[in-house]
Amino acid sequence: MEFKRLKYFVAVAEERHFGRAAARLDMAQPPLSRQISQLEKDLGVLLFDRSRSQIELTQAGEALFERAREILDRLDAAYREVRVIGTGGAxxxxxxxxxxxxxxxxxxxxxxxxxxxxxxxxxxxxxxxxxxxxxxxxxxxxxxxxxxxxxxxxxxxxxxxxEPLILAIPDNSPLNNDKPLRLKELRNETFVLYPNRPRPSFADHILETCRGEGFEPADIVPAQDYQTAISLVSVGVGLSLVPASVSSTQRAGVRYRTYTGNNPGTxxxxxxxxxxxxxxxxxxxxxxxxxxxxxxxxx
Known part of the structure; x- marks a missing residue:
């Protein structure tokens, strides 16, 4: 059964008049009558009682009318949903x-x-x-x-x-003072680097930053991710070079400080x-x- 014929049928059922239904559907009345007759032929039943001046639905027509409106409403809803998803709105x-x-x-x-x-x-x-x-x-x-x-x-x-890089240092570190921090003066500090693997990674970016100041960190403690690294800093394991934006979220045991020297950012x-x-x-x-x-x- 074609959905178009269902729409024709619903229009006639709602209008109870072929002429008004044809005008509503913007089509001539004879083609509409033929479509309804073909639908009745396909189903093997009469859908309309045409013996009166105003046509009425038969019992079979009433049953189809109820189901057809449900089907068409669901079809319209499906079309609307597909259009919204297809444009990225859902x-x-x-x-x-x-x-x-x-x-x-x-x-x-x-x-x-x-x-x-x-x-x-x-x-x-x-x-x-x-x-x-x-x-x-x-x-x-x-x-x-x-x-x-x-x-x-x-x-x-x-x-x-x-954004620039900044230093994350333990809050009980001797580096936690008002003196300017120079990156090249931190060569003897323990650096917490992340991630440990796979490489190359952000850890290698930090090592290159240190090499730009002419040194390799004296000691390295690897961490698998930022959260682990900052936790190690908070308990005094070492310091870390991190993106400046992380300082917007304060962490107990950690102080963030800017430094002078090579700062390629991230x-x-x-x-x-x-x-x-x-x-x-x-x-x-x-x-x-x-x-x-x-x-x-x-x-």
Whole structure:
């Protein structure tokens, strides 16, 4: 049975008049009458009692009328839902991010996306760069927020944020004073680096920063992620070079300080697969670009 004939039938059933139904459907009356007759023939029943001046539904017609309206209402709802999902206004989006990003612009970026697309279900998960790269390749996630970026010719990327490095030191450290801190004078300190693996990673970026000042740290304590590293700093294991944005969230036992010397900073980059044309991904990238432009204007 064609849905078009169901629509014709419902129009006639509601109007109880072929002429008015034809006008409502913007068609001539004879083709409408033929469509209804063909529907009755297909079903093998009479749907309308035409013996009176005003046509009436038969019992079979009443049953079909009730069911047909339900079917057409559901079909219309399905069309509306598909259109919304197809434009990225509903559905889901899977985002992975490095742990330190939660202290920077990522929360506001997520809030901005939610305000524009409140019906999209967001799945958020913390992953290091290597895990994000694998998950993007395997299509397990749609968006990756990496530090500083993911190197793969199959990915597109947009710079989200660039910020300086700062020192995280134990609050009971002798370095916790009002004297300026020079990076090259910290050569004998224990550096907490993360992640421990896979490499190269943010840890190697910090080592290169130290080499820019002409030294290698005297002692290194590896940690697998930012949260572990900052916990080690808080209990006095050593100091760490971290993104400046993490200082916005205070941690007991840790003091954040700026320093003088080599400071290449660190970036966050948003990635997706080049072959992903999902409207959800494209909408997210548009929010990222707006956010990035706004951030540059505020500097």
């Amino acid at each position: 559905g889901w989006l899977r985002i992975a991010f490095v742990g330190s990003a939660t202290h920077g612009p990522l929360p506001n970026l997520i809030k901005s996306y939610r305000s524009h697309y409140p019906e999209v279900d967001l799945s958020l998960s913390a992953m290091n760069n290597a895990e994000q790269k694998r998950a993007l390749i395997q299509r397990e996630i749609d968006i990756a927020v990496a530090r500083p970026s993911l190197d793969d010719e199959g990915f597109r990327g947009v710079l989200l944020h660039h 970036s966050l980059t948003v990635h997706a697969r080049l072959d992903s044309r999902s409207p959800h991904v494209m909408n997210f990238f548009e929010i990222v670009k707006r956010y990035s432009r706004k951030s540059q204007l505020c500097r």
